[in-house]
Amino acid sequence: MSQCQSNHEPSDLKVINLSAGVVAGANLTVRQGEVLVLMGPSGCGKSCLLKGIADLIPNTGEVWLSGHEKNHLPPSQWRKQVQLVPAESRWWFPSALPHFAQPPDDAVWEKVGLSKADGSKPIGYLSTGQRQRLVLLRALQNQPKVLLLDEPTASLDDETTLRVESFLQEYIARNAIPTLWVTHNMAQAERVGSALLRFPEMVTSRLPRACGAEPESRE
Amino acid sequence: MTLIELGYVDLFIASLLIFALAGVSWWQKLALGKTLLISALRAFVQLSLVGFVLMFLFATESPYWLLLWATFMLLVAGKEVNDRQKYRLKGVYGFALSATAMFFSSFLLSVVALTLVISPSPWYQPQYAIPLLGMMLGNTMNGIAISLDRLSQGVLDQSEVIDQRLLLGERWFEAVSDIRREAARSGMIPMINGMATAGLVSLPGMMTGQILAGSSPQDAVKYQIMIFFLITAGTGFGVLTATWVSTRRLFDDRERFIPERLLDTQSGF
Structure with missing residues (x-):
């Protein structure tokens, strides 16, 4: 398992002096397959940071991925690679499936605790939790190189939370995806995170996980 | 067949209808009377002026x-x-x-x-x-x-x-x-x-x-x-x-x- 490899510099995510909304001068590096957890009270910049990295709101500073700064790529292409998954689910077709270029495999539906039939139901008939998982699947169809997850399990029960966590962890590890993960739950932070970025101070600390303490131990 | 010309008296008669409507709207508290009169006046003035402008434009070509x-x-x-x-x-x-x-x-x-x-x-x-x-x-x-x-x-x-x-x-x-x-x-x-x-x-x-x-x-x-x-x-x-x-x-x-x-x-x- 190459979950903790750190020698493939090109697809690490590097944020240099990024200012967006209330965030001023953020610097951070997330290595491939690593999950940086963002915690802190609401309204202090977690979402602004994610939106800035995805280039959805006006920002200054640099974000690098695979040897490209975001301004080197057309914005739509950048956002496909650096996929922000918002906490709120938004839909524009009556059911979920038309939002997919190709419906996900049966195995994928099952892994997140959904059935293919849920994709054809009117959006309004789905629970908030079901919609949240569908938003996740919809984002993954772009085969992103970076994931920016804004409270991806906010409206899920405990059991489904663990299920979605392990689905995401497997996906992140398998595809060596640098990930930013916003949560309000310390237990979740410890389960999924390799490092913790606290807002509003923007101080990074290591989390007690395999990838954690020392760079040397990341084999 | 030729066009029957309208005189200013004819226009005045037509305008009485507007005054009547303004009166009714005041009575009914529609709060439209003033706007109605101003708009009607504007139509009269603007169209009259445009009449002159068009006469001029037609003449100069x-x-x-x-x-x-x-x-x-x-x-x-x-x-x-x-x-x-x-x-x-x-x-x-x-x-x-x-x-x-x-x-x-x-x-x-x-x-x-x-x-x-x-x-x-x-x-x-x-x-x-x-x-x-x-x-x-x-x-x-x-x-x-x-x-x-x-x-x-x-x-x-x-x-x-x-x-x-x-x-x-x-x-x-x-x-x-x-x-x-x-x-x-x-x-x-x-x-x-x-x-x-x-x-x-x-x-x-x-x-x-x-x-x-x-x-x-x-x-x-x-x-x-x-x-x-x-x-x-x-x-x-x-x-x-x-x-x-x-x-x-x-x-x-x-x-x-x-x-x-x-x-x-x-x-x-």
Whole structure:
């Protein structure tokens, strides 16, 4: 398992002096397959940071991925690679499936605790939790190189939370995806995170996980 | 058959109806009396002045004076379209957009109609050019104003959907395609419906005027059909221009959705 490899510099995510909304001068590096957890009270910049990295709101500073700064790529292409998954689910077709270029495999539906039939139901008939998982699947169809997850399990029960966590962890590890993960739950932070970025101070600390303490131990 | 001339006494009699309506609206507390009288007065003054301007233009037959007056008409139409928006683009953009759309909907099509269809000589003969342009401006204005209004309402209502679609890697025009299509449709439908019921319910103004002035109904009908086609085409192209340009302005160079570029004319934000 190459979950903790750190020698493939090109697809690490590097944020240099990024200012967006209330965030001023953020610097951070997330290595491939690593999950940086963002915690802190609401309204202090977690979402602004994610939106800035995805280039959805006006920002200054640099974000690098695979040897490209975001301004080197057309914005739509950048956002496909650096996929922000918002906490709120938004839909524009009556059911979920038309939002997919190709419906996900049966195995994928099952892994997140959904059935293919849920994709054809009117959006309004789905629970908030079901919609949240569908938003996740919809984002993954772009085969992103970076994931920016804004409270991806906010409206899920405990059991489904663990299920979605392990689905995401497997996906992140398998595809060596640098990930930013916003949560309000310390237990979740410890389960999924390799490092913790606290807002509003923007101080990074290591989390007690395999990838954690020392760079040397990341084999 | 010749036109029966109206004297100022005749106009005064007609104006009594307006005064009567103002009285009723005051009695019924509709709070419209003042606006009604001011608007009626404006119509009287403006039309009287335009009468003089047209007399002058017809007499000189100078293309420069004609162009000057046509430009004035276009700018006023642009301002009117812009003023009707609840949410309009901030700065000079709102007016520039409206004027551009009116240019495509009316100015350009009037020139096409004058040179290729009606072909008076010279083609800019004011007697044809001015009424045609006026009719085009007046009739396409509505559709363009409606479509722009729908568009800004739509993008504000659905700003989160637009952001979501951008996040999924859609281009700016894809992310608003549904809203833009709906806006364009609602601007064009009244004209299309108008053509479908033409003649059955109401006799269009131009035809009425020509018949009153003594043209044979057959000639009047031909002109009216041409005008319908021109107005519908003008509305369509104007609406498409307006919605496209307006949408583009709502995104910046990195295709970020910037709803703050819309000004809420009611709250001032």
